[in-house]
Amino acid sequence: MYENRVILGFLKNVIDYLENQIIGFAKEIVEVENIPESIVAQLPNTHALTGKCVYVYYKGVVDRFSEKKDILEEIYYRYEKILKCIPEDIYGLPKLTNTFKQIYHYRICYECMAKWFETGDYTFDHLNYLFKLKTLSRIFEYYCLIKIQNAIALCGFILQDSDRIIYDVEDDSENINNQYIFEGNGYEITLLYEPSIWIDRSNVCTNLYSTGYNFIKSKWNDRWTPDFVLKISGNYKDYYYILDAKYSNFYNVKRRYIPALVLKYGTQIASKDKFFSDVIGIGAIYPSKEDKIYYFKKNAINSLKHSLPQYFSLTIVDGDVGTQILKEQIEKLFKVVDILEEECENIDSSKKEMSLNNFEIEHEKIENEPKTEVEKKEKNDSLNINVSGKNCFYYAKNICLCQKKPCTVINAPCKHYIPKKSRELLKEDSCRNLIQYVKRNKPNGRVECSISGLPGCIGAEQCKFYLKKNVHK
Numbered sequence: 001m002y003e004n005r006v007i008l009g010f011l012k013n014v015i016d017y018l019e020n021q022i023i024g025f026a027k028e029i030v031e032v033e034n035i036p037e038s039i040v041a042q043l044p045n046t047h048a049l050t051g052k053c054v055y056v057y058y059k060g061v062v063d064r065f066s067e068k069k070d071i072l073e074e075i076y077y078r079y080e081k082i083l084k085c086i087p088e089d090i091y092g093l094p095k096l097t098n099t100f101k102q103i104y105h106y107r108i109c110y111e112c113m114a115k116w117f118e119t120g121d122y123t124f125d126h127l128n129y130l131f132k133l134k135t136l137s138r139i140f141e142y143y144c145l146i147k148i149q150n151a152i153a154l155c156g157f158i159l160q161d162s163d164r165i166i167y168d169v170e171d172d173s174e175n176i177n178n179q180y181i182f183e184g185n186g187y188e189i190t191l192l193y194e195p196s197i198w199i200d201r202s203n204v205c206t207n208l209y210s211t212g213y214n215f216i217k218s219k220w221n222d223r224w225t226p227d228f229v230l231k232i233s234g235n236y237k238d239y240y241y242i243l244d245a246k247y248s249n250f251y252n253v254k255r256r257y258i259p260a261l262v263l264k265y266g267t268q269i270a271s272k273d274k275f276f277s278d279v280i281g282i283g284a285i286y287p288s289k290e291d292k293i294y295y296f297k298k299n300a301i302n303s304l305k306h307s308l309p310q311y312f313s314l315t316i317v318d319g320d321v322g323t324q325i326l327k328e329q330i331e332k333l334f335k336v337v338d339i340l341e342e343e344c345e346n347i348d349s350s351k352k353e354m355s356l357n358n359f360e361i362e363h364e365k366i367e368n369e370p371k372t373e374v375e376k377k378e379k380n381d382s383l384n385i386n387v388s389g390k391n392c393f394y395y396a397k398n399i400c401l402c403q404k405k406p407c408t409v410i411n412a413p414c415k416h417y418i419p420k421k422s423r424e425l426l427k428e429d430s431c432r433n434l435i436q437y438v439k440r441n442k443p444n445g446r447v448e449c450s451i452s453g454l455p456g457c458i459g460a461e462q463c464k465f466y467l468k469k470n471v472h473k
Contacts, residue, residue, distance in 0.1 A: 002088070007079065008080060009087040011075065012076065013090060013091075022069065025058050025065070029058045029062070034318075093113060141193075145191075145193055148191060148228065148330070149191065151326040152182050155185075157184035157187075157189050158182060158183055159181070160182065163179045164176065165204075185334075187232055187337070189230070190229075190233070191231075192228065192231065195226070197226070197229075208270070215268070216264070224264055224268065226244055226265060228245070232337045234337060234340075234344075235345070236341060236345070238278055240277075240279045241282075242281070243282075244285070245285045248286050249286065249288075250288070250292070253286050254294070262296075266279070277309075280308045280336060281336070282312075283312045283313060284314070285313075287318075289317065291317055291325040293313070295312045296313075308336075310336070387409060387411075388409065389414065392414070393418040393420050394416060395420075396449075397453060401452055401458055401465060402463065425458065426458070426459060431467055432469050433449055435448045
């Protein structure tokens with residue numbers, strides 16, 4: 001009888017499914033157990049799902065699935081003994097026959113099959129199987145964050161500062177530093193963890209913005225949030241690598257994730273005031289036991305210059321050996337920046353050589369202008385010089401002290417700009433924000449602004465945070 005064969009086939013299908021799930025979760029448990037204690041110790045204490053929590057959760061799921069599998073196997077053997085037929089191989093909802101329609105018990109069985117094949121989740125407390133992917137992915141992101149920092153340090157860069165930037169107060173649930181600044185080898189490296197790249201504003205630490213349209217979902221969005229942005233600041237410009245951590249395998253990365261990353265970050269991220277984006281590479285990081293970097297662009301004609309941005313996948317290998325391997329792969333990314341900086345230097349040298357021929361003519365014109373015109377020209381020229389806000393006398397903690405707002409000046413003119421070394425900080429104590437340090441009840445000469453953290457005051461007239469001290473008679 002067809003219906004009996006289908007019922008047996010359905011039970012066998014569910015039992016096989018549970019067996020595969022138990023095997024899969026058992027493998028995940030082994031992977032969680034193998035996460036080094038040194039990595040677990042560096043995870044944020046405030047994160048709700050540490051490796052131990054995931055381990056306990058998986059053990060509970062395996063126990064529940066094993067229990068249900070045993071029950072279904074007992075039911076299967078009883079039905080097989082009573083029905084005396086060979087199970088039908090079914091991989092989807094079977095045909096709705098009159099027997100399934102009219103006989104109550106068969107109809108109940110058919111409804112079970114319909115719910116199973118339509119939702120993939122029936123009589124198992126509606127467990128969210130994707131939950132394991134979410135938690136393991138989060139732990140893998142932290143693991144990659146630590147690995148990338150260590151690899152950058154091995155490349156000869158020294159960590160100068162780490163801080164937590166709040167991009168959106170409502171979404172800020174992670175109490176973890178998300179900005180790491182390294183210096184060395186003539187570059188400043190900024191590693192950003194989950195930065196928001198907005199459609200309607202740029203961030204203080206990057207010149208990137210989203211152009212807004214999500215081609216994957218065919219709708220507009222307000223931001224992109226990649227896992228990592230690696231900013232390399234050279235002598236001539238900034239360069240960006242965008243990386244996403246994927247707790248998956250190479251097949252899924254190649255088939256599913258890389259196309260999505262290219263559509264999101266390769267076509268929908270731009271650089272402010274520029275025709276072309278400063279993003280020079282987009283990559284996916286995934287765990288593996290083998291060192292592998294795979295590029296998704298070919299140079300079959302042996303072009304002297306490779307197409308940018310690069311699209312690539314990169315493996316993370318466990319242990320100190322893995323960190324050394326990652327260091328070598330990151331050095332390859334930095335090598336691209338070296339080539340681009342060298343080209344900028346050659347272009348700059350050519351421009352200087354061309355302008356040298358006109359220097360004497362321009363100089364002679366300026367000498368012949370009246371003094372007032374020369375002063376006016378110098379003033380106008382100073383307003384057109386591109387500067388960086390970080391090098392300004394009024395800059396502190398990403399804030400412009402003389403405007404009382406975030407400083408967003410990156411390679412752009414600013415009328416308030418004054419070089420840091422052009423003035424000395426004042427030690428006056430007329431402001432309530434200025435802290436006077438004492439030793440043995442006597443001032444030791446050391447002061448600190450509680451707002452900016454600077455060892456002095458930029459001046460009461462210039463500082464918008466200035467608070468006059470109360471004078472008590």
